[in-house]
Amino acid sequence: xxxxxxxxxxxxxxxxxxxxxxxxxxxxxxxxxxxxxxxxxxxxxxxxxxxxxxxxxxxxxxxxxxxxxxxxxxxxxxxxxxxxxxxxxxxxxxxxxxxxxxxxxxxxxxxxxxxxxxxxxxxxxxxxxxxxxxxxxxxxxxxxxxxxxxx
Ligand SMILES: [Zn+2]
Numbered sequence: 001x002x003x004x005x006x007x008x009x010x011x012x013x014x015x016x017x018x019x020x021x022x023x024x025x026x027x028x029x030x031x032x033x034x035x036x037x038x039x040x041x042x043x044x045x046x047x048x049x050x051x052x053x054x055x056x057x058x059x060x061x062x063x064x065x066x067x068x069x070x071x072x073x074x075x076x077x078x079x080x081x082x083x084x085x086x087x088x089x090x091x092x093x094x095x096x097x098x099x100x101x102x103x104x105x106x107x108x109x110x111x112x113x114x115x116x117x118x119x120x121x122x123x124x125x126x127x128x129x130x131x132x133x134x135x136x137x138x139x140x141x142x143x144x145x146x147x148x149x150x151x
Contacts, residue, residue: 025061033051033054039106057092060089064088067081067082068085110141111124124138125138
């Protein structure tokens, strides 16, 4: 539910929908954290970075919904604060969904390439390419070590 009052937009959420969403997200988080660990294939450092980031966003969402839930019984300045929090959540949503965020993270996580002779490597997508930071065919970030000489 959404309605405009003066220059403010009032957004309403059903109490039972909130209860369900809080429980749902709380149960989903550990599952996604496990999937990150699996997806990063033993890359502990990357796994910790990805898990911290995902947890932060999830906890923001859960905290926000919990505050909103509490506000069903409260009034006054709390509601004002909650409206501000909701507009912050809407800004998150404009950036994209959790699934999109996960896909971008995956694309930007360096993956191993197989050497093909001295000058070429094979990307996970199957393309035989010159060593580069990203695969020009699938966009995957690659784990390529460049030799740099300093003169
Ligand atoms: Zn590729």
